[in-house]
Amino acid sequence: MAGLKQVQRQTGVALWRQIADRIREAISGGAYDETGMVPPETVLALQFGVNRHTVRSALAALAQEGIVRAVQGRGTLIERKERLNFPITRRTRFTSGIGDQAREMRGLLLDEAEKEASAEVARWLGLKQGERVIRLETLRQADKRPVSRATSWFPAKRFAGIGQVYRKHESITKAFAELGLSDYVRATTEVTAAHASTGDLADLELTPGAILLIAKAMNTDLDGVPVQYSVSRFAADRVQFTIEN
């Protein structure tokens, strides 16, 4: 069933990378669950119609990502195949949403700045362009494995000092609570996908060409007043979103 011509040449994407992407997907889809191993290099080479060395380049990349581990004489073992699920609902929260899927959740503050709202940020937060906003750059981890990089904006007047509070609690929900906002709801989420930028590659420990799921989200308080606009970038091969209606 696994066919011929699954890869294409002269497209700006190296064969070894195309093959790595296919194998990563097959692993994630449970195609090799019976053996817990990837097929032998010679078999893969035949399947994809390429040289064995090209397959080796692909497997080396996957080993670099920690997905497989090659053992001389035995074969190439699958090390990891998880995919976290993020429910997107009116009550979406990062930490609680994946509570039972990981043991340790962390939210690290990478950077904090107060500045004037850009046109886009002002539109989402219902402010005038140029009003003061606080921008937080955060990295979220599940069991010490980076999951998402987020850039969040808050109205500066209402949430002064949110950076420090977030650093203490490692949670937006708790930071809001300490600043007097006991509850909030997710108003809108826009989902797109794109190739990872260089900065995100480093933070999320990805290799170039990797895919991001991008969620632009706006949260409001219970009166419908915007309290947060955020752009979160997720490593696409580690997560999925679920929308329940």
Place this chain on the structure above:
Amino acid sequence: MAGLKQVQRQTGVALWRQIADRIREAISGGAYDETGMVPPETVLALQFGVNRHTVRSALAALAQEGIVRAVQGRGTLIERKERLNFPITRRTRFTSGIGDQAREMRGLLLDEAEKEASAEVARWLGLKQGERVIRLETLRQADKRPVSRATSWFPAKRFAGIGQVYRKHESITKAFAELGLSDYVRATTEVTAAHASTGDLADLELTPGAILLIAKAMNTDLDGVPVQYSVSRFAADRVQFTIEN
């Protein structure tokens, strides 16, 4: 503001393709709306820190996709910059959801088959594994431009002949109506992203390395009985999803 080092070397993705992806994104994001043109090749080369010829390869690829058109002496004009928006709500429908964003919507039936439900399909449709289901392969277009490839499964007993009906109406909603189901709702949507497979590349007129947004959706009738499970693959650079809560 457009920074340095937006591209990386020796990653299996050619520089010209990385640059093409970035420019396509910038166009889609409205970065060049003032002039309606891409910056001069020499400027782009400086921005990305590469040779002018590498930028030319990227622009040639975008011209091939019909996104830009180079005019000697003038510059490189932007021809097309759409990104369709798909609202995902309880009443999600493909055709009406993007009604005002495109003039002509079509749904082409590529293939139809009746077979036994796999474990995954049975789980989503609430059937026993092995029960009969009808599988439709469809291609959806907006203004003659391919937007998504979908594989849908329906309980065979309830929706016998849905393929023929779909071919006539080019719409799931109308096909349901003719078969006696006047209304239905979206119960669950799972969103992931992945590289396009070879088959999808051809159908969606993409080049290898392209990204897909993948929506696995389950629709039920008003009594909550599953009527359709579908896996839709969208060209990520042509669409975005919006979830309103």
Place this chain on the structure above:
DNA sequence: TTAAAATGTCTATTGATATAGACAACCATA
């Protein structure tokens, strides 16, 4: 009309990608 600014074309060179073949090293098992 001229000059500046932009894309188009050509040649040459270097490094990454892919193929090809041979053989070593290691593991499991008959």
Place this chain on the structure above:
DNA sequence: TATGGTTGTCTATATCAATAGACATTTTAA
């Protein structure tokens, strides 16, 4: 312990990707 199957390493070669420079062609505007 011998054998078959697997990964690891090495050499060599051809093609694609990227850089570099020079100059032609076209458009716009001074």
